[in-house]
Amino acid sequence: MSVIPQIEFNDDVLEENGTVAVLVRPSGDLPKGAPAKEVLRRAMKAASWSGNFGKSLEVLVPEGTDYERIVLLGTGKEDAEEADRYARLGGALGSAAGSADAVGVLLGGLSAAQAADFAMGLQLAAYKFDRYKTSENEEENKASTRVSYTLHVADAGAAAVAWESAKAIADGAMLARDLVNEPANVLTPKNFAKRLKKLREFGCKVTVLDGGDMKELKMGALLGVSQGSRNPPRMVIMEWMGGKKGDAPVAFVGKGVTFDTGGISIKPSASMEDMKGDMGGAAAVSGLMHAVAARKAKANVIGCVALVENMPDGNAQRPGDIVTSMSGQTIEIINTDAEGRLVLADALWHTNKSYRPCAMVNLATLTGAILVALGNYHAGLFSNDDTVAEGLLEAGLSTNERVWRMPLGKDYDKLIDTKNADMKNTGGRMAGSITAAQFLQRFVEDTPWAHLDVAGTAMGSPKTEISTGWASGFGVRLLNRYVTDNFEG
Numbered sequence: 001m002s003v004i005p006q007i008e009f010n011d012d013v014l015e016e017n018g019t020v021a022v023l024v025r026p027s028g029d030l031p032k033g034a035p036a037k038e039v040l041r042r043a044m045k046a047a048s049w050s051g052n053f054g055k056s057l058e059v060l061v062p063e064g065t066d067y068e069r070i071v072l073l074g075t076g077k078e079d080a081e082e083a084d085r086y087a088r089l090g091g092a093l094g095s096a097a098g099s100a101d102a103v104g105v106l107l108g109g110l111s112a113a114q115a116a117d118f119a120m121g122l123q124l125a126a127y128k129f130d131r132y133k134t135s136e137n138e139e140e141n142k143a144s145t146r147v148s149y150t151l152h153v154a155d156a157g158a159a160a161v162a163w164e165s166a167k168a169i170a171d172g173a174m175l176a177r178d179l180v181n182e183p184a185n186v187l188t189p190k191n192f193a194k195r196l197k198k199l200r201e202f203g204c205k206v207t208v209l210d211g212g213d214m215k216e217l218k219m220g221a222l223l224g225v226s227q228g229s230r231n232p233p234r235m236v237i238m239e240w241m242g243g244k245k246g247d248a249p250v251a252f253v254g255k256g257v258t259f260d261t262g263g264i265s266i267k268p269s270a271s272m273e274d275m276k277g278d279m280g281g282a283a284a285v286s287g288l289m290h291a292v293a294a295r296k297a298k299a300n301v302i303g304c305v306a307l308v309e310n311m312p313d314g315n316a317q318r319p320g321d322i323v324t325s326m327s328g329q330t331i332e333i334i335n336t337d338a339e340g341r342l343v344l345a346d347a348l349w350h351t352n353k354s355y356r357p358c359a360m361v362n363l364a365t366l367t368g369a370i371l372v373a374l375g376n377y378h379a380g381l382f383s384n385d386d387t388v389a390e391g392l393l394e395a396g397l398s399t400n401e402r403v404w405r406m407p408l409g410k411d412y413d414k415l416i417d418t419k420n421a422d423m424k425n426t427g428g429r430m431a432g433s434i435t436a437a438q439f440l441q442r443f444v445e446d447t448p449w450a451h452l453d454v455a456g457t458a459m460g461s462p463k464t465e466i467s468t469g470w471a472s473g474f475g476v477r478l479l480n481r482y483v484t485d486n487f488e489g
């Protein structure tokens with residue numbers, strides 16, 4: 001059952017019925033206004049419950065009150081390193097409160113920003129991809145699953161304002177999750193582009209290039225990947241110019257392979273269904289553009305997603321083929337399954353030439369090798385610029401969408417040289433994530449740039465306090481923070 005939280009802020013006293021949740025510090029100190037303190041103290045003691053981070057304790061029909069339930073939620077020690085702690089606490093409350101009709105939440109001394117983060121976690125944790133579960137989409141089921149949350153906080157007005165921005169970010173992350181979850185028979189490049197046109201409602205300029213446009217632009221690397229598919233490619237460019245006129249924008253570029261069979265170098269069938277998520281980079285860029293436009297960010301931001309399907313077919317590209325990229329550089333195809341870098345080569349070149357960004361960050365579910373190196377807990381970060389790299393590392397720590405920097409260098413770059421063309425699209429068995437990054441670097445010239453390999457984080461992600469898993473929406477909150485901290489105000 002899908003629960004849709006309806007969130008409001010209030011500084012009035014609690015209603016004295018239904019379900020109430022109370023944030024509790026590990027000292028066991030109950031916040032001002034907490035009901036039935038004596039009963040709660042006894043319950044905490046009896047259960048040896050001491051307010052550890054994210055842990056909850058439920059007290060049913062507490063004596064001397066009209067409440068059905070009081071849920072205690074531990075905040076953990078204030079000084080403990082809990083990245084993104086308030087969003088995660090909000091998520092933890094969502095699971096603890098379940099499907100109660102209405103929940104009053106005593107947030108104690110949280111600031112407006114922390115309360116908005118809490119609300120964001122509550123919202124993100126409730127996300128479910130159940131569009132194709134027919135019984136759950138019947139009207140009577142829908143109506144019964146709205147849970148109204150009233151968050152009690154000192155300055156409710158300020159919290160509501162902070163929530164407007166936080167909600168834009170949460171909606172962006174959920175857009176990214178939807179795109180990653182959506183199956184490839186529905187989410188074709190054309191359908192993906194159509195969905196992005198909706199961003200025009202928020203004042204985002206959206207331009208869609210089709211195969212003909214890309215042919216004119218000589219995007220031979222991207223078109224080579226796409227030529228084996230019945231679903232034609234698209235490139236979507238989103239522009240949000242909320243910053244100073246004339247300031248160079250920051251640009252984000254996403255790999256959007258709506259399905260990756262591997263092409264003629266076909267993948268084994270085990271788990272191939274996961275390759276519907278091979279557009280996780282494009283999903284993150286789309287979610288970010290939603291977030292910055294919906295919250296009216298004071299920054300100039302470009303988003304570019306390259307959308308293709310990688311299929312085997314009578315017209316598919318072959319190993320040994322040589323293609324000419326938009327940059328003029330030629331590429332020998334060794335493995336048609338190393339398609340993401342081919343698509344990005346033209347998308348990066350085009351974005352760099354058209355917008356002259358002050359910094360450019362691409363996201364891609366690029367290599368299985370990054371999963372071997374970092375598992376599901378960090379995205380691989382590759383960069384030619386320490387300032388960009390540090391900005392992303394910082395943003396990763398504060399949003400808990402963590403990245404880990406990997407090396408680039410001449411010796412790795414040599415591994416993609418070939419006698420037959422300017423470069424080849426694979427570098428052999430060793431350092432697979434790095435040679436992929438070296439390939440991309442050949443298409444960004446001197447622009448400060450970073451590549452995030454999100455193969456282990458945007459899809460197949462573990463369950464957390466704020467995500468039910470698989471499609472995490474990874475990257476939206478990270479990039480949004482990176483924009484806020486480095487390009488706004």
Ligand code: BES
Pocket residue numbers: 260262278335337338339340365366367368369426427432455456
């Ligand atoms: N989309 C895959 C990478 C991937 C693997 C994403 C697992 C998510 C989970 C990419 O296009 C790919 O196939 N990469 C190859 C490159 C190789 C042929 C050089 C890989 O990683 O095996």
Ligand code: MN
Pocket residue numbers: 260262336337338339340
């Ligand atoms: Mn592939």
Ligand code: ZN
Pocket residue numbers: 257260278337339340365366
């Ligand atoms: Zn791929």
